Amino acid sequence: MNTKFNEELFLTNETGRMLYHKYAEPMPIIDYHCHLQPVEIYENKEFEDLGEMWLRGDHYKWRAMRTFGIAEEYITGSASYHDKYLAFAEILPKLVGNPIYIWCALELKRYFDIDEPLCAENAEEIYQKTTRMIHEKHMTRRWCMEHSNVRLVSTTEDPVDDLRYHIALQKEEMFTRVITAFRPDKAMFVGLESFSAYLEKLAQVSGVAIDSFATMLDALEARLRFFQQTTGTTVSDDGIPHFTWADYTDAEIEEIFRKGRANIPLTDHEVDQYQSAFLYEMARRYNRNGYVMQLHIGTYLDANTTGVQRVGQSTGFDCADDQCSVTSVGELLNRLTIAGELPKTILYPLDGTKIETWAILAAGFCDNGTKAKVQLGAPWWFNDQAFGIQRQFEACANLYPVSLSVGMLTDSRSFISYPRHELYRRVLCNYLGQLIERGEYFSGEEAIRQVIEDVCFRNANEFFGFGV
Incomplete structure (x- = not known):
């Protein structure tokens, strides 16, 4: 029985092994969606x-630790990173079949050249070894990105952010280019009590007096341009946990906006109307400012309200749901197409069981001379593991060309999560190798090389216009 990391991980056929090591493995990384802090x-x-590297801000690991009944003190609490690490090391051998086990194995191998499995018995020894290496090699945040051959990362910021650290980073010579994505969700959640206070902040930073839905859009577009002027970004990001398209008039939206600003309760239909108008109008602004619209679809946020109250949001208590229908997103794309203002769009459905229907929808809105204008995004969050990646390849190649995909992202808060790109590339090459060995693809090595290099790097670089 093998007890060391296997360099042929997920590569179960000879052709796949050749394709990965020869073509995919050397390719640099563009991580166009993450949650690193500038x-x-x-x-x-x-x-x-290593405790800090692994457990600071990583809600994937926090969720796993809670399932084993580990006290919150050793997850997000006051325990030292050393003690949190030891608690995590004890459960790692029990995470059989879970992507966290593979991610950790890859991270130990790629950053510390450790290929033995971590467990309670060797946890302290590995802790001491990795701590020495961290200080000997001066493993900083930027070191991790450069070591992983990351040429560009896009963080995610709210429109009210002053981008002070991005401004400072633009002045430095770095191996990794750092940009940001524009995420205006707080202006869309009109029913929240915080909506009015948020608009005050938006008005202040934009210099636009916000007294209507129309002027709020003006303020958001001003910030959209500021983000682009500051970092050269072309990336936007809208999270839509639930969305039902509802027709509206301008007068109705202005009245809903007035009520939301005054914290007057809104009906579900009014919220649907507002969100429909918001997404439509923001898409028009993305289009005319050269942004790609990313729609993260179907999150079930703060499911465990007790846990959220105790620990905070985005700490492992979010789930997946199917409240956002294909029909509603399709109507949004349809209205934008009718208006001639549909931007490049990436759809990220979190409900992986319906991935084929979303692929079909994306293909239905590709036209007008733009390659892969609307496409399916990388399998993300609960789907960014070997099964989810393989499922997406097999389901979507039948319905949307895999060769046009902009590839993988980390969607992570960790500086050592880049082996997720490696996992994706291994599964991709193994999938392609299977097709070749079954005789389902026979266009030759040069043709498949181009597909691999496109998916791993070039498609994202061209689609977003990064110029890396």
């Missing part, structure tokens, strides 16, 4: 230890 990239501090 302040950390700017300050570029050396990590304290």
Whole structure:
């Protein structure tokens, strides 16, 4: 029985192994969607230890630790990173079949050249070894990105962010280019009590007096342009946990906006109307400012309200749902197409069981001379593991060309999560190798090389216009 990391991980056929090691493995990384903190990239501090590298801000691991009944003190609480690491190391061998097990194995191998499995018995020894290496090699945030051959990362910021750290980073010579994505969700959630206070902040930073839905859009577009002028970004990001298209008039939206600003309760239909108008109008602005619209679809946020109250949001209590229908997103794309203002769009459905229907929808809105104008995004969050990636390849190649995909992303808060790109590339090459060995693809090595290099790097670079 093998007890060391296997370099042929997920590569179960000879052709796939050749394709991965020869073509996919050397390709640089573009991580066009993540949640790294720009302040950390700017300050570029050396990590304290492996506990910090693994467990600081990683809700994937936090969720897993909770399932084993580990006390919150050793997850998000006051325990030291050393003690949190030891608690995590104890459960890691029990995460059989879970992507966290593979991610950790890849991270130990790629950053520390450790190929033995971590467990309670060797946890302290590996802790001491990795701590020495962190300090000997000065493993900082930027070191991790450069070591992983990451040529570009896009963080995610709210329109009210002043981008001070991005501005500072633009002045430095770095191996990795850092941009940001524009995420205006808080202006869409009109029913929240915080909506009015948020608009005050938006008005202040934009210099636009917000007294209507129309002027709020003006303020958002001003910030959209500021983001682009500051970092050269072409990336937007809208999270739509639930969305039902509802027709509206301008007068109705202005009245809904007035009520939301005054914290007057809204009906579900009014919220649907507002969100429909918001997404439509923001898409028009993305289009005319050269942005790609990314729609993250179907999150069930804050499912465990007790956990959220105790620990905070985005700490492992979010889930997946299917409240956002293909029909509603399709109507949004349809209205934009009718108006001639549909931007390049990437759809990220979180409900992986319906992936084929979303692929069909994306293909239905590709036209007008733009390659892959609307496409399916990488399998993300609960789907960014070997099964989810393989499922998407097999389901979607029948319905939308895999060769046009902009590839993988980390969607992560961790600076050592880049082996997720490696996992994706391994599964991709194994899938292609299977097709070739079954005789289902016989266009030759040069043709398949281009497909692999496009999916791993070139498609994202061209689609977003990064110029890396």
